[in-house]
Amino acid sequence: MDFRILPVIFVRHPLIRIHSVYQFKRKIQDGSTLSNWANEWEFDRWARECLSDESELRQVSNMQTGLLSSVHMKQPESVKIDRVVEFNLHQAINNINSVELLARTEYFDDDVSRFPAICEQHGIEFKFEQIDPQNSTSEDIQSPLPERIRNIKQKLSKNIYNQLIEANKQDQHLFDHVSELIQARHG
Numbered sequence: 001m002d003f004r005i006l007p008v009i010f011v012r013h014p015l016i017r018i019h020s021v022y023q024f025k026r027k028i029q030d031g032s033t034l035s036n037w038a039n040e041w042e043f044d045r046w047a048r049e050c051l052s053d054e055s056e057l058r059q060v061s062n063m064q065t066g067l068l069s070s071v072h073m074k075q076p077e078s079v080k081i082d083r084v085v086e087f088n089l090h091q092a093i094n095n096i097n098s099v100e101l102l103a104r105t106e107y108f109d110d111d112v113s114r115f116p117a118i119c120e121q122h123g124i125e126f127k128f129e130q131i132d133p134q135n136s137t138s139e140d141i142q143s144p145l146p147e148r149i150r151n152i153k154q155k156l157s158k159n160i161y162n163q164l165i166e167a168n169k170q171d172q173h174l175f176d177h178v179s180e181l182i183q184a185r186h187g
Helices: 014-028 033-040 043-052 063-068 089-097 105-112 115-121 145-154 158-167 169-186
Strands: 008-011 078-081 084-087 101-104
Touching: 008 063, 008 169, 014 033, 014 043, 014 063, 014 145, 014 158, 014 169, 033 043, 043 158, 063 084, 063 089, 063 169, 084 089, 084 158, 084 169, 089 169, 101 105, 101 115, 101 169, 105 145, 158 169
Parallel strands: 008 101
Antiparallel strands: 078 084
16 A cells, blocks of 8 residues: 555657657558558648548647546547647646656657656656667657757648647647746756
């Protein structure tokens, strides 16, 4: 009965997350609609089809906000407006604010290297060791975030890029919020 659970939340930059889904689905060829589309089309067309398809829209619109806005193991409430799925952003932020172990995938080493000190405060030993990224489909994973975003933007038409930005405003807000929390907590 003497244990303590410390939740960990990782968030990703929304455009990088979506591009990663595309690359992963291309790689695994699992027979799903997303995988079939990814193997048939380039990223721009794949994203356009996902934005237009009711059953696939959640894959490219505020997915992280949806996952983090859940309360008491219930499905998160959502509303679909045009090509955007919106969730309870305030609930997602409240859920994030109570978590001490926060990290951004794009800053994995920097963020996770702070975990040992936090865990130690709770009597938990955690050792951090830098390792090469695992299970990554990205060729530019070591590049700075702005460069990675630029590379993805170049693969998209202006229209689809703008639609993805609009469809992921909540996820972008969460990513920015987590970045601000990490900065405020750890300087």
